[in-house]
Amino acid sequence: MKQPKVKTLKLKKNNLPLFLNFILYNEIDSVDESVYSYPSKRVNGREYYVNNDKHISTIINYDIKFDD
Amino acid sequence: MIFIFSSKDDFTTNKVCDWLRYYEHQYIRLNKETQNVRIEEFDLGNDLIILNIEGYKINIKDITAVWFRRGGLSDVLSEWNDPIHIPKNLGIIQNILSHKIKNEINQLALFIQFKIENGKNIGSYFNKGLNKLKMLDLAKNEGFKIPDTFIVSKLDELESILSKNEVVTKAISDGLYEFTDDTAYYTYTEEINNSTLDTFSDSFTPSLLQSKIQKKIEIRSFYLVDRFYSMAIFSQKNKKTSTDYRKYDSEIPNRMIPYELPSNIEDMLIRIYEKVGLNTGSADIIVDEENNFYFLEINPVGQFTMTSTPCNYYLEKEVALELIRIKNETTKGKDPKIKKE
Numbered sequence: 001m002k003q004p005k006v007k008t009l010k011l012k013k014n015n016l017p018l019f020l021n022f023i024l025y026n027e028i029d030s031v032d033e034s035v036y037s038y039p040s041k042r043v044n045g046r047e048y049y050v051n052n053d054k055h056i057s058t059i060i061n062y063d064i065k066f067d068d
Numbered sequence: 069m070i071f072i073f074s075s076k077d078d079f080t081t082n083k084v085c086d087w088l089r090y091y092e093h094q095y096i097r098l099n100k101e102t103q104n105v106r107i108e109e110f111d112l113g114n115d116l117i118i119l120n121i122e123g124y125k126i127n128i129k130d131i132t133a134v135w136f137r138r139g140g141l142s143d144v145l146s147e148w149n150d151p152i153h154i155p156k157n158l159g160i161i162q163n164i165l166s167h168k169i170k171n172e173i174n175q176l177a178l179f180i181q182f183k184i185e186n187g188k189n190i191g192s193y194f195n196k197g198l199n200k201l202k203m204l205d206l207a208k209n210e211g212f213k214i215p216d217t218f219i220v221s222k223l224d225e226l227e228s229i230l231s232k233n234e235v236v237t238k239a240i241s242d243g244l245y246e247f248t249d250d251t252a253y254y255t256y257t258e259e260i261n262n263s264t265l266d267t268f269s270d271s272f273t274p275s276l277l278q279s280k281i282q283k284k285i286e287i288r289s290f291y292l293v294d295r296f297y298s299m300a301i302f303s304q305k306n307k308k309t310s311t312d313y314r315k316y317d318s319e320i321p322n323r324m325i326p327y328e329l330p331s332n333i334e335d336m337l338i339r340i341y342e343k344v345g346l347n348t349g350s351a352d353i354i355v356d357e358e359n360n361f362y363f364l365e366i367n368p369v370g371q372f373t374m375t376s377t378p379c380n381y382y383l384e385k386e387v388a389l390e391l392i393r394i395k396n397e398t399t400k401g402k403d404p405k406i407k408k409e
Binding site: 027 | 220226237238239240243244247250251252253254255256258260264266267268269271272273274275276277
């Protein structure tokens with residue numbers, strides 16, 4: 001499986017809490033379009049992945065319905 | 069009726085809702101992003117509080133089981149501030165009035181939250197942000213080993229500790245976990261050593277340091293009412309994950325297996341949960357080479373899917389079944405149907 005391209009923010013000398021000197025970031029790798037099926041309707045969902053294996057967020061649009 | 073406090077993009081809530089549908093139990097899910105929430109009636113003498121949530125009139129007496137996952141009434145009722153017009157000619161008191169109104173609404177929201185939860189809840193708004201230092205102190209008093217823990221704000225103090233200990237730093241509250249449209253930003257537990265000192269000023273914002281435990285395994289243990297669902301994570305031998313296993317190595321994934329905590333460790337955790345009034349949470353524990361169990365923290369609203377999936381625990385199903393059990397116990401089978409007005 002592909003390894004995520006994680007980077008660390010480069011900070012200048014600062015007086016932040018120590019843990020904030022280690023901010024990691026990476027681009028959202030992929031967005032999957034999904035269809036969620038419920039008893040009353042089927043709706044559109046978008047699943048965001050930071051990398052190939054770590055799912056970070058799902059946004060479901062309940063306004064979009066599909067005709068069966 | 070089952071009532072769930074959550075946020076609209078919480079994947080774990082979606083899964084629990086799927087199980088509730090499978091078992092054919094109605095529920096109301098109030099996401100923190102929901103805007104159309106009003107108080108329809110409030111008559112404390114007659115014990116009558118009716119909420120209107122996007123057209124659904126909910127008498128809170130009909131709420132018979134509650135899962136607090138995210139958000140809460142304070143988040144959704146705070147929108148009331150928007151239509152309130154404070155006269156602009158009040159000078160400095162204008163801001164004071166704005167704070168005062170927020171406090172009024174918040175106190176009202178907190179009371180209704182309290183009435184909704186009312187002892188029939190899994191998780192609680194009132195325990196959503198446990199103090200990490202308080203939990204470490206509690207764990208120590210209950211007999212757990214904890215890592216040596218320091219708060220430092222001066223570089224020379226940090227250097228002095230570093231000369232005697234290997235240390236890690238982490239947030240005192242929650243780490244950073246923010247997503248923009250195309251980038252994810254986050255912080256984990258990080259090791260501090262002499263090579264990382266250059267960016268720190270002579271004095272800095274108070275920061276949490278803990279001694280680095282040479283771990284044999286890490287344990288993530290989900291607790292639900294009276295049962296533990298624990299997972300052992302073999303993260304020590306991989307450089308990427310030895311300080312924080314959440315830095316997944318997807319090429320050589322950590323081995324994660326179901327694990328049974330010793331009964332004395334479970335007893336200590338139960339006493340901690342009872343002391344803070346929690347009936348669910350995820351505890352992070354480290355076991356060192358000498359089989360000492362070190363308590364790290366309890367997350368009351370953590371993502372338990374990360375424990376559920378590798379161990380086949382089906383925790384989302386267990387949460388749904390517990391909500392149904394609480395509901396049946398409260399209603400004795402007489403649960404009113406949810407109707408839109």
